[in-house]
Amino acid sequence: FAAPVASSSAKRRPAGAEMAPAALAAPAVGLQASAAAGPRLAEARGQRAASTLAGLSEPPAGGHIQRPSFWKGALGVAVAGAALRDGARRSRRRRQGSVTALAASAQGIVRPTPGPPDLLLRVARGDPEAKRTPVWLMRQAGRYMKDFRTYSERYPFRQRSETPEMAIELSLQCWRQYGMDAVIMFSDILTPLPALGIEFDVIRGRGPVVMGDLGRALEDRLTGPRAIRTVTSSEDFAESHHFVRETLQSLKKTTAGSCSLIGFVGAPWTLAAYAVESGSTKDAANFKRWMYDKPEVAEEFLERMTTTIANYSIFQVQSGAECVQIFDSWAHCLSPDQWKRFAAPYVVRVAKEVRAACPDVPLIYFANGGSSYLRDQVEVLTGVVDVLGVDWGTRMSEAAAIVKGSGLVLQGNVDPFVLRHGSEADVRDIVRRTIDEAGGPGKHIMNLGHGVLQKTPEENVLYFVEETQKYTNS
Numbered sequence: 001f002a003a004p005v006a007s008s009s010a011k012r013r014p015a016g017a018e019m020a021p022a023a024l025a026a027p028a029v030g031l032q033a034s035a036a037a038g039p040r041l042a043e044a045r046g047q048r049a050a051s052t053l054a055g056l057s058e059p060p061a062g063g064h065i066q067r068p069s070f071w072k073g074a075l076g077v078a079v080a081g082a083a084l085r086d087g088a089r090r091s092r093r094r095r096q097g098s099v100t101a102l103a104a105s106a107q108g109i110v111r112p113t114p115g116p117p118d119l120l121l122r123v124a125r126g127d128p129e130a131k132r133t134p135v136w137l138m139r140q141a142g143r144y145m146k147d148f149r150t151y152s153e154r155y156p157f158r159q160r161s162e163t164p165e166m167a168i169e170l171s172l173q174c175w176r177q178y179g180m181d182a183v184i185m186f187s188d189i190l191t192p193l194p195a196l197g198i199e200f201d202v203i204r205g206r207g208p209v210v211m212g213d214l215g216r217a218l219e220d221r222l223t224g225p226r227a228i229r230t231v232t233s234s235e236d237f238a239e240s241h242h243f244v245r246e247t248l249q250s251l252k253k254t255t256a257g258s259c260s261l262i263g264f265v266g267a268p269w270t271l272a273a274y275a276v277e278s279g280s281t282k283d284a285a286n287f288k289r290w291m292y293d294k295p296e297v298a299e300e301f302l303e304r305m306t307t308t309i310a311n312y313s314i315f316q317v318q319s320g321a322e323c324v325q326i327f328d329s330w331a332h333c334l335s336p337d338q339w340k341r342f343a344a345p346y347v348v349r350v351a352k353e354v355r356a357a358c359p360d361v362p363l364i365y366f367a368n369g370g371s372s373y374l375r376d377q378v379e380v381l382t383g384v385v386d387v388l389g390v391d392w393g394t395r396m397s398e399a400a401a402i403v404k405g406s407g408l409v410l411q412g413n414v415d416p417f418v419l420r421h422g423s424e425a426d427v428r429d430i431v432r433r434t435i436d437e438a439g440g441p442g443k444h445i446m447n448l449g450h451g452v453l454q455k456t457p458e459e460n461v462l463y464f465v466e467e468t469q470k471y472t473n474s
Helices: 016-024 037-056 085-091 093-103 120-123 148-151 157-162 164-177 235-238 244-255 268-277 283-295 295-319 337-358 370-381 395-401 415-423 426-435 458-470
Strands: 180-183 201-202 207-210 260-266 323-328 361-369 387-389 409-414 446-447
Touching: 016 201, 016 260, 085 268, 120 148, 120 260, 120 323, 120 446, 157 395, 164 180, 164 244, 164 323, 207 268, 235 244, 235 295, 244 260, 244 458, 260 268, 260 295, 268 283, 268 295, 268 323, 268 337, 283 295, 283 337, 295 323, 295 337, 323 337, 337 361, 337 370, 361 370, 370 387, 370 395, 395 409, 395 426, 409 415, 409 426, 415 426, 415 458, 426 458
Parallel strands: 180 260, 260 323, 323 361, 361 387, 387 409, 409 446
Antiparallel strands: 201 207
């Protein structure tokens, strides 16, 4: 996310014009869901991987592969190979050739998205005329795909997510292969943190690492020369996060008339907890200590995070996103009462500020592990967001009963392990049952109850998408 900075690659012209023809010109080759799907996926994937490696095995013109400037100091080391910001500026002209190299890996659409292209947006708004269920997957751009690993095994995460040419390609790979009803920008929920003065990195084999020792020094970082900042305007991201704008603008050009484009942000509580915990955690113990020992400190941090995230969401819409998902990835750390006090008010504020600036853009809220307080979510978020993502901890039929009459649309909620370990029959069966429990075709947005797992068979992703799009309950 997944996902999502002042230390990014240098500015360059939008890449949409170069990427779109390579991605779309080749004739579509629709795949049939059969025993032959695996070999055909592997063949198409192998052709693209070979082309990708050919394009990336040598540096772009000028002899440099751009790497963002990563964190220093807190852990006493710099990420190997990270370039300084002034070096990025000097090399920006030399790297224009990387657009062509990456575009060469796009061998055309393997499975086109069936129409209508705005189906996901229509269903998110509650359109009663929708005839089928739209589908996308959290973490659909991920390491389960061999094409994706061509990049992830070669380049650090922030280089991939903050270099538009790479982020564009990684966003589009799964869509070209499987024909989901939406492309979601490849990024991370932590991507806006440097705009607040909080540095982070994503370390292979370890995950996110947030610098600053906020678990101990949060109160000190609210004042003084190193105070955590608040981004008060969406356009403030235009300089620090121009790579997000370039990525979304190009994706919008490529997907226009074919599918929807989703942007995403982390919810304020989740991002604040990530920052204070310095990375992944099971229980958010450090931030919970602040919540109860000095709630005024926790709440001030959440206020700054909320304003920043609202403006980052608006920035994404201004850059081309047609829908925004708010990820409360660590909601499972909260009790229902804690969610209502420390998470919900800030989500409401983000949603209302985005709605005021972008009234036609559907908003999705997903609280991972929040199905135990789904009734509270409905109570608080009815009329605030359009869609509630549901994790796999509840039956879709029960979730549908809870939201009935609220106007909220559901998204979800297949257990990712069904795709990881299930047979084709298992995958197709759970898709049909989930659609039926949600009210039938066109009544909800199909997704998983969390992200696609590593080592998920690619064929199962195909079956999941294909069955959703063809099932009519007739």
